[in-house]
Amino acid sequence: MKRLLILLLAALLLRPALAAERVDPAADLKAFQTYFHARFPHVPPADFVNGPYAMDAGMRAQWQQIMQFPPYQFALDHGKELFAAAFPNGHHYADCLPHGGIGIAQNYPRFDPKTGRVVTLEIALNRCRVVNGLKKLKLTTGDMDDLMAYLTDRSHGRPVAVVVPDDPRARAAYERGKEYFYARRGQLNFSCASCHMQGAGRHLRGDVLAPALGLIASFPIYRSAWGSMGTVVRRFIGCNKQVRAVPQRADSEDYRDLEYFLAYMSDGLPVAGPGARP
């Protein structure tokens, strides 16, 4: 019994050291992208950002019809106005962001060494609002997705350039995001990978499942099922509900870390936001 306890203790003490050695985002990235390229050899690498439209010709044809009049057009125009408008104190969103906020969406989410947490562009915009005496915007839909539509449009085509710096907190956040992606949850006991890796390209009722590679590169999206625009977090909440898991707060650490992982896995792919999905 005592020997068993000693062995258990030794195993527990050794675990953190082993875990730190295992976190290798660059290797994960290579393996992740190689997996999808091997699984879908006829899909050009950049086309993965089109999700279901890269998987199914019929859906692509419908999408091209819809895109003659992008359903996110109103959100895009409104987002441009919102971004340019001054706060009551005279400052602008541009004052809080690098390069005035233009052409930076591909760098987010980023790790903030000051707070030790992942910051998504939505959260950065809200921080800007708070610093300038305004209330935060809802992270899921409304003015926030309109702003995001405009900012991602200004980065359209730029390769995703999310970085996991050599900081143990950043690597831990990345690892948490990765664990979230692969962990089963909810009454239906699915993980993100269940649908977006195993099920990629397959049908789920009337939908064609998008591969995890490039999955969030087209956000924010006008989703026909919603009849409106939404951010990545809006979809995370929806996905949680669909597997009958209890969704979390929109600004939860889990969602930030998951977005960090997913965006990093799409490094090199062109930003394709805003997007339109069924």
Next chain:
Amino acid sequence: MANTILVRANADGGSTVVQALIRHPMDSGFVKDKSGKLIPPHYIEVLEFAHNGTVVLTALWGPAVSKDPFIKFSFKGGKKGDTLSISWIDNKGLKDSRTAAIM
């Protein structure tokens, strides 16, 4: 309501294909808001397209049409440079209109 209409018209041989996206809530009057109160009906009732002054399409819409409706149709005639005008009026009496050149 202003600037709610996005339109594109393309002349193709003897006919013109028109596509329009209209920003409108198209509330049916049956949906409740978060506090449980019914959102009053607010939808486009009549939509009209005219080519060089002649009406080519009249749409009698109602609560069954969804938010931000999209319409696509074609009519005989029309050539590049002609004027296409669009106007709508809703059940609250609000309206918007716009003209565009056929491409």
